[in-house]
Amino acid sequence: MIVVNTETIPGYEIVALKGLVQGNTIRAKHLGRDMAAGLKNLLGGELRGYTELLIEARRQALERMLAQAEQLEANAVVNVRFTTSAVTQGAAELYAYGTAVVAHEIAGKAEA
Amino acid sequence: MPLQFWLQVVPFVVLITLGFTVGGFVERRHLKRLAAWEAELADILVTDLKKLPVEVSAQHCGLVMGEVVIASDYFKTVAAKFKGMFGGELSTFQTLMDRARREALVRLMKRAKAMGANRVYNVRFESSNIGAMRRNKPSAMVELYAYGTAVHVPEQDASE
Numbered sequence: 001m002i003v004v005n006t007e008t009i010p011g012y013e014i015v016a017l018k019g020l021v022q023g024n025t026i027r028a029k030h031l032g033r034d035m036a037a038g039l040k041n042l043l044g045g046e047l048r049g050y051t052e053l054l055i056e057a058r059r060q061a062l063e064r065m066l067a068q069a070e071q072l073e074a075n076a077v078v079n080v081r082f083t084t085s086a087v088t089q090g091a092a093e094l095y096a097y098g099t100a101v102v103a104h105e106i107a108g109k110a111e112a
Numbered sequence: 113m114p115l116q117f118w119l120q121v122v123p124f125v126v127l128i129t130l131g132f133t134v135g136g137f138v139e140r141r142h143l144k145r146l147a148a149w150e151a152e153l154a155d156i157l158v159t160d161l162k163k164l165p166v167e168v169s170a171q172h173c174g175l176v177m178g179e180v181v182i183a184s185d186y187f188k189t190v191a192a193k194f195k196g197m198f199g200g201e202l203s204t205f206q207t208l209m210d211r212a213r214r215e216a217l218v219r220l221m222k223r224a225k226a227m228g229a230n231r232v233y234n235v236r237f238e239s240s241n242i243g244a245m246r247r248n249k250p251s252a253m254v255e256l257y258a259y260g261t262a263v264h265v266p267e268q269d270a271s272e
Contacts, residue, residue: 005236006173006233043130044188045142045182045185047181062175081236086240
């Protein structure tokens with residue numbers, strides 16, 4: 001599965017449009033991580049626990065989106081966008097969406 | 113009364129000095145690292161252009177992302193709250209956002225490089241305030257997220 005956030009895929013030709021695909025996940029933070037974050041708030045710096053949490057959550061949203069694309073028998077997703085929103089205090093929704101398409105490699109161009 | 117007074121003042125002063133010294137050190141170290149990484153990744157061209165130039169033949173494209181959650185130190189948070197009463201530019205948070213954005217971009221470029229790409233197209237930035245999500249503790253914690261499409265463009269085309 002090719003995933004890009006451009007409208008076209010370099011070296012490929014889009015032959016069929018399959019429609020919008022989307023995936024989301026809502027995550028709450030961990031108490032231990034929140035305490036570590038409280039300490040970091042005094043000293044400054046990166047909150048690794050939160051960064052990892054968000055990487056994980058975003059990957060899951062992306063995987064759910066890709067599962068939808070697979071169901072539509074697409075082999076690529078173009079124009080992928082991400083958004084984040086706070087649902088309640090302490091929880092965030094991560095949302096990924098894009099357009100599932102069928103793309104074929106342009107013959108001869110890949111070698112050029 | 114004096115004991116109560118000291119119990120309130122001493123932790124505050126300790127936290128402020130801790131934030132000022134450690135936070136300042138962390139920030140300077142981070143900026144130094146960022147400069148080093150940016151110099152190392154200078155060969156990767158990053159653009160927010162949507163469309164690829166027609167003459168370019170590109171291979172191995174894929175989504176790359178970089179993200180970071182970063183917190184302000186206590187000194188800066190207090191300083192910003194104080195300054196916020198009078199309005200004007202909050203330069204303490206400006207450097208925080210700048211650091212976070214650069215870090216996210218550096219991580220994105222590192223991943224692009226690991227994929228064997230030399231260009232990243234259609235880069236988008238997104239930020240969200242994590243601090244506001246914490247109960248009763250409005251604090252400056254921000255998530256910066258950068259994503260784009262990494263492509264490899266062969267050398268002879270890259271000059272165009």
